[in-house]
Amino acid sequence: MGPGTGRVRASGAEWARDFAAFTLKEAQACWFAFLFFVAVFAVPREGLLGVPRYDVLLIWALLVQAHLVWSGRETWDELKAITLFHLLGFALEVFKTSAAIRSWSYPDFAYTKLWGVPLFSGFMYAAVGSYIIQAWRLFDLRVRHHPPYGLAGLAAGALYLNFFTQHAIGDYRxxxxxxxxxxxxxxxxxxxxxxxxxxxxxxxxxxxxxxxIWLAENLGTFFGLWAYPHQLGAWARVHMSKWSAWTLLVIMSFTLVVQLKHIKARIHIPE
Structure with missing residues (x-):
């Protein structure tokens, strides 16, 4: 990371103020994820008032999403993109937790489970999209030397499909x-x-x-939201390989976000 060109080198005090502002804006960009994990910490495993925990988390996630739109933190167009993240993430969850794959599981009961996957799970993927959108606005992000959209889209699609096809033709991540x-x-x-x-x-x-995201996943499994096979007897750290998987999902998420019309104006593609 380095300062932009054409500017006088910052003093130590200016660096400190910039770092403080950076930290604050990062926290603001993570607002959805932060509020979601507040509920993860606060809601007991047996649920609240007779409502199962997974259902409480779904209700909370819907309220947080409504708050972001109502407060103007996210636009309706951005909500459409985030909804796409939710759907893509939920489809991946259904496949990965199926009886034939069993990459991980959701052990608790919920009324809002479809094919063994609680509906709140899609919001964990939507939180990634929300972070990218918020960071883009808060930091006035601009991208230099972005690859052609066609190649970027091809890479993103291949990365997503590999999460499915790796169980049939091998992992080409x-x-x-x-x-x-x-x-x-x-x-x-x-x-x-x-x-x-x-x-x-x-x-x-x-x-x-x-x-x-890998750190957040460790917190999620520690609190028993879901479990990998090696965590069924007792909690253990999520495998480091999941770091690479999440990094690839971030690339896919970023590619989806840049398709927003108002963001494309800030992206430079060399001739």
């Missing part, structure tokens, strides 16, 4: 990751915490976001 790395090798994201521009390689941003 590292081949696809290398392809995505090549696409975004020159891509940088420019962001503004206060008055100065900073830049970061977009690939590094993907990896960092994936890491923090």
């Amino acid at each position: 590292w081949v696809l990751a290398a392809f995505a790395l090549g696409l975004y090798a020159r891509t940088t994201v420019v962001f503004r915490p206060r008055e100065r521009d900073y830049r970061m390689p977009l690939v590094l941003a993907f990896v960092l976001i994936g890491f923090f």
Whole structure:
């Protein structure tokens, strides 16, 4: 990460103020995820007032989403994109938890379960989209040297499909990751915490976001929202391989977000 060009080098005090503003805006961008995990910590496993925990979390997630739209933090167009994240995530959950795959499971009862998957689960994927949209607005993000949309869309589609096809024809995530790395090798994201521009390689941003989602996943499994096979007897850390999986999902999510019309104007694609 480095300051934008053409500006006087910041003093230590300015760096500190920029870092404080960066931290605050990151927290604001994570508002959906933060409120969701507040409910995860607060709602006991047996639920509230006779309502199962998974159902309470769904109600809470719907209320938080309504709050974001009502308060103007998200537009109706952005809500459509976030809904797509929810649907794509839920479809992946149904496949991964099916009897033939059993990558993980949701052990508790809920009235709002479909095919063994509680409906609130899609909001965990929607939270990723919400973060990207909020960060784009709060940091006045601009992207330099973005790959052509067609190639970016092809990579995103292949990454998503690999989560399904890996159980039939093998896991090609590292081949696809290398392809995505090549696409975004020159891509940088420019962001503004206060008055100065900073830049970061977009690939590094993907990896960092994936890491923090992996940390959140450890919290979710620790509180028993879902469980991987190696966690059924007692809780254990989520495998590091999930970090790479989340990083690839972040790339897919980012590609969906950039299709929003008002965001495309801030993306530079070299001739």
